[in-house]
Amino acid sequence: MQDILFYIFAALTLFFGFLVVVNPFSRNPVTSAMFLVLTIASLAGLFVLLNAFFLAAVQILVYxxxxxxxxxxxxxxMDIKEEERRRFKKFGVxxxxxxxxxLFGIVAKTIAESGVGAGLKPAFEGDTKTLGTALFSSGQFLLPFEIVSILLLVAMVGVILLSKKDLK
Amino acid sequence: MNVGLEHYLLVSAALFSLGLLGVIMRRNLLVIYMSLELMLNAANLALVAFSRFNNNLDGQVMVFFIITVAAAEVSVGLALIVALYRKRASAHVEDLTTMKL
Incomplete structure (x- = not known):
């Protein structure tokens, strides 16, 4: 059952991802954005199959x-009609x-020949409680967590400054 | 056939390649940015898969931080794109080649 679900979600992820990049019917950025939402939702499905429930929820919420x-x-x-008027350059494509x-050939061949997953069983039960304990209780990731919160504050201030009309 | 680590890594590699293709091919700054997000998500998938199969939590914690940093990165990047669009009235990389001779 899990294997079938993996193949379904993997196919959906790649299909929607393809439509984000090269949609044969529309070059509209809004269409790309909508398919990116679907790609991220199917990726969250893959996360659930990997027992990363909290990350799946965060993926949906944040992304x-x-x-x-x-x-x-x-x-x-922006002017989205502009995008549809332009053509791809044949050489660039x-x-x-x-x-x-x-690149994909090299990476796929490496994965296939290295035997990276040989003998490894899907063992880890990464439920939310374990993740929360690791983040807050063990002290191992407490400092990075605080630094990330400061990073978010800095990003917020930076974005407000950048989007002001008269940058003085 | 059982789904193993290799399958997840292959999906991740394929998604990463799709994102890279978008960065190379598309000419709209926003679509390029979306393709970058695709590549970031491919890396996340690989990390979560490693975490599950190696019985180690660190991959998931790393993905947690990556998602947070990606949110900050997207907001700053989009603010830069908007600022650029105000100056140039275009979001096409072909129109933004001021440093080209």
């Missing part, structure tokens, strides 16, 4: 919720496809 709303707001500020296919 599909907050980040994508931000993206859509910015898209609405050919070069990009070659480079990416080469």
């Amino acid at each position: 599909a919720g907050a980040v994508m709303v931000l993206f859509l707001f910015v898209i609405m500020l 050919a070069m990009g496809l070659t480079a990416v296919a080469g």
